[in-house]
Amino acid sequence: MNAKRVIAVVPAYNEEDNIISTIEDLRSNAPNIDYVVVNDGSKDRTLQICRDNGYRCLNLPVNLGLAGAFQTGMRYAYEHDYDYAIQFDADGQHSAAYICEMVGIAESTGANIVIGSRFATSKKPVSARMAGSALISAMIFLTTHNRIQDPTSGMRLFDKTVIPIFASGLDFGPEPDTISLLIRWGYGVEETQVEMRERVAGESYLNFTKSVTYMLRMSVSILLVQWFRRKK
Known part of the structure; x- marks a missing residue:
């Protein structure tokens, strides 16, 4: 049987301080997979650094946000016939060392989505942000009867049946509301324990206020908006 073709999709916006370490982590710890950086209209040197280092990079001339950048990467994965695509952050928090394990779980269980979870076997710490994560988990369970321990994890694997959905x-x-929707549509999800690093440079766009707004928006979307969507 031929080896599965896997690609890491790396959306990047103003990650000049992190992009080299992120790609070198992929090269060192997941050397058998491909990657593509999607430069999301960065205003810093992210694009130039990718070009100087010969990184495979798609350039968006304007900032589309995470959804638009990720879709661009998934369209690339679809057009190049990859079996699995990994959502992989450019900020250095994800570790490429877990990718092979995630692919193995997808192959052994038949899962369409594998989430790199901080809480698959570890307890969630007590904080306002984790309370929001617990709320989203509860909304997913309420609408799908599936328990997702880390719905906000940004490290996710998608198989060949899911890639076209994101591509088109x-x-x-x-986002978690999309994961909830895909579960309702019959796609299988597994979680595996991973450790994530703290961001060492740059700033996350999610401050406390934005985090609360995000959690509430996701909960409403899971509970109401996504519930009325039908599979094409």
Whole structure:
């Protein structure tokens, strides 16, 4: 049987301080997979650094946000006939060392989606942000009867049946509400324990206020908006 073709999709916006370490992590710890950086209209040197280092990079001339950048990467994965695509952050928090394990779980269980979970076997710490994560988990369980321990993890694997949905659907972002919707549509999800690093440079766009707004928006979308969507 031929080896599965796997690609890491790396959306990047103003990650000049992190992009080299992120790609070198992929090269060192997941050397058998491909990657593509999607430069999301960065205003810093992210694009130039990718070009100087010969990184495979798609350039968006304007900032589309995570959903648009991720869709661009998934369209690339679809057009190049990859079996699996990994959502992989450019900020250095994800570890490429877990990718082979995630692929193995997808192959052994037949899961369409594998989430790199911080809480598959570890307990969630007590904090306002984790309370929001617990709320989203509860909403997913309420609407799908599936328990997802780390719905906000940004490290996710998608198989060949899911890649076209993200590649062509304008309203399919890599967010918990989409995962909930895909579960309702019959796609299988597994979680595996991973450790994530702290961001060492740059700033996350999610401050406390934005985090609360995000959690509430996801909960409403899972409970109401996504519930009325039908599979094409």
